[in-house]
Amino acid sequence: EDQVTQSPEALRLQEGESSSLNCSYTVSGLRGLFWYRQDPGKGPEFLFTLYSAGEEKEKERLKATLTKKESFLHITAPKPEDSATYLCAVRFAGGTSYGKLTFGQGTILTVHP
Amino acid sequence: DAGVIQSPRHEVTEMGQEVTLRCKPISGHDYLFWYRQTMMRGLELLIYFNNNVPIDDSGMPEDRFSAKMPNASFSTLKIQPSEPRDSAVYFCASSPTIEGENIQYFGAGTRLSVL
Numbered sequence: 001e002d003q004v005t006q007s008p009e010a011l012r013l014q015e016g017e018s019s020s021l022n023c024s025y026t027v028s029g030l031r032g033l034f035w036y037r038q039d040p041g042k043g044p045e046f047l048f049t050l051y052s053a054g055e056e057k058e059k060e061r062l063k064a065t066l067t068k069k070e071s072f073l074h075i076t077a078p079k080p081e082d083s084a085t086y087l088c089a090v091r092f093a094g095g096t097s098y099g100k101l102t103f104g105q106g107t108i109l110t111v112h113p
Numbered sequence: 114d115a116g117v118i119q120s121p122r123h124e125v126t127e128m129g130q131e132v133t134l135r136c137k138p139i140s141g142h143d144y145l146f147w148y149r150q151t152m153m154r155g156l157e158l159l160i161y162f163n164n165n166v167p168i169d170d171s172g173m174p175e176d177r178f179s180a181k182m183p184n185a186s187f188s189t190l191k192i193q194p195s196e197p198r199d200s201a202v203y204f205c206a207s208s209p210t211i212e213g214e215n216i217q218y219f220g221a222g223t224r225l226s227v228l
Contacts, residue, residue: 043204043219091215103156
């Protein structure tokens, strides 16, 4: 069964303390890995898409990387406004699943000033 | 564009009542998705449409749930009769067909409480 697992469930950082979030997956065929940010009371907001092992993308203090079995979201020198839930989602290959994303449980990030 | 618009933002109802959630996707997007989010199960796909046609409804929990998309700018998710275990945040998302990509854009959600 295709699965997406995120770790840790929650992460508390001091402002400026860099760290990484993990998303591991078991799929029969990967057609894209997506990172979203979700603030309380809002819908998920798209951050990155990665398609092949070795690919990296950056946006401000965030950098996403992808291997054959997992993805990392690196947060460099975080600020309190980076506090949110970060969701990983995977799109699998084939059949009617073209548009379908399977989401992980998310990592709740809290950055203290 | 105003983004994906969902209504109502909050709904409180009593067990056994019918509930209808509404969604207006981003203009030009040909995919529409309905998700449910709970603390226990996270974000789960219920059903999705392509060009107004339901493609995969395997996530719909049971016959009490139904979804329609009568045209490209409107979709509904109906629960009849509602039960307390249906309490959750329901999200609608839409995406365009771009070769190699399928970025989904989410609405703000409807928080449903069934008493």
